[in-house]
Amino acid sequence: MTVGGGAFSSLKFSSLISWKSTGKLQQTVANCIERTGPALHSGKLSTVKIVPESARTGRYFVFRSNIVRASIDHAVKETPLCTTLSKDGYTIRTVEHLLSALEATGVDNCRIEIESCDPCDRSVEVPVFDGSAREWVEAVDQVGLKVAIDCGGNSCEKLAPFLNEPVHVRKNDSFIVAFPHSKVNITYGIDFPQAPAIGRQWFSSTLLDESFYSKQIASSRTFCIYEEVEHMRNSGLIKGGSTETAIICSATRGWLNPPLRYGDEACRHKVLDLIGDLSLFAKDGSQGLLVAHIVTYKGGHSLHTEFVRCLSGINKKDGT
Numbered sequence: 546m547t548v549g550g551g552a553f554s555s556l557k558f559s560s561l562i563s564w565k566s567t568g569k570l571q572q573t574v575a576n577c578i579e580r581t582g583p584a585l586h587s588g589k590l591s592t593v594k595i596v597p598e599s600a601r602t603g604r605y606f607v608f609r610s611n612i613v614r615a616s617i618d619h620a621v622k623e624t625p626l627c628t629t630l631s632k633d634g635y636t637i638r639t640v641e642h643l644l645s646a647l648e649a650t651g652v653d654n655c656r657i658e659i660e661s662c663d664p665c666d667r668s669v670e671v672p673v674f675d676g677s678a679r680e681w682v683e684a685v686d687q688v689g690l691k692v693a694i695d696c697g698g699n700s701c702e703k704l705a706p707f708l709n710e711p712v713h714v715r716k717n718d719s720f721i722v723a724f725p726h727s728k729v730n731i732t733y734g735i736d737f738p739q740a741p742a743i744g745r746q747w748f749s750s751t752l753l754d755e756s757f758y759s760k761q762i763a764s765s766r767t768f769c770i771y772e773e774v775e776h777m778r779n780s781g782l783i784k785g786g787s788t789e790t791a792i793i794c795s796a797t798r799g800w801l802n803p804p805l806r807y808g809d810e811a812c813r814h815k816v817l818d819l820i821g822d823l824s825l826f827a828k829d830g831s832q833g834l835l836v837a838h839i840v841t842y843k844g845g846h847s848l849h850t851e852f853v854r855c856l857s858g859i860n861k862k863d864g865t
């Protein structure tokens with residue numbers, strides 16, 4: 546959701562992060578995955594092909610022969626409704642659900658080839674499917690995973706970023722604060738007083754591992770407020786949006802396309818989005834998801850990616 550005006554603020558500490566072993570080896574998909582579908586914002590068809598890749602390569606997109614790493618270095622700032630990667634004039638939008646699924650299922654290294662149905666496009670968008678990450682988690686499950694091997698024929702230890710000191714970013718009444726912890730815990734709060742059926746919700750994971758993600762997070766769908774949809778369409782967004790690609794809540798009439806998959810599906814979806822955005826911290830086949838207790842309130846993609854920039858030590862005045 547959109548974050549309002551006002552400057553981000555952040556606290557930075559030296560030695561904020563220590564990269565430590567997860568006790569696991571880096572993985573990749575055992576076989577190729579290919580999926581085609583319409584995009585949420587452009588409404589155009591696009592095809593994604595996920596190809597096995599070597600250890601230490603990480604995750605990267607290939608769009609019209611251009612390589613765009615799934616890294617915070619290429620994340621565009623202030624994209625309220627989706628997370629966008631851009632490099633050398635080529636843009637890949639709505640990457641968060643795919644990256645969330647890859648991060649959570651342990652696809653540490655892969656080549657993601659993406660094509661638009663219009664071969665002249667310089668911008669492409671990952672298909673939305675049902676608005677959740679379920680399609681991608683099931684696709685990874687179908688092909689399976691294998692240990693990734695580097696160019697020397699060796700497997701590689703998978704590292705994860707452990708937080709050493711509390712850190713926060715905030716913008717107006719939205720914030721993300723993280724505390725050092727031995728496991729990944731996420732607590733997320735949302736507040737939509739304009740849509741009482743959503744209202745204020747909190748969701749907390751006690752241990753965010755792959756099994757928890759698959760069962761409790763992956764199937765939660767994107768949501769929108771019905772009365773705000775027209776404004777979004779006029780802004781050229783959600784052209785591919787429908788009752789099949791999102792759960793829609795009216796300010797006065799409640800959820801318009803029930804049933805919900807979970808009573809707190811909207812809040813769970815924000816956790817899904819956060820994991821996708823935090824995955825942009827991954828480097829060289831490591832885990833991107835910060836090992837910490839992360840508490841987020843009224844976050845969105847801009848705040849999520851600002852948090853990753855803070856972890857990365859990227860000056861907020863730098864360009865994208």
Ligand SMILES: [Zn+2]
Pocket residue numbers: 641642767814818
């Ligand atoms: Zn989302």
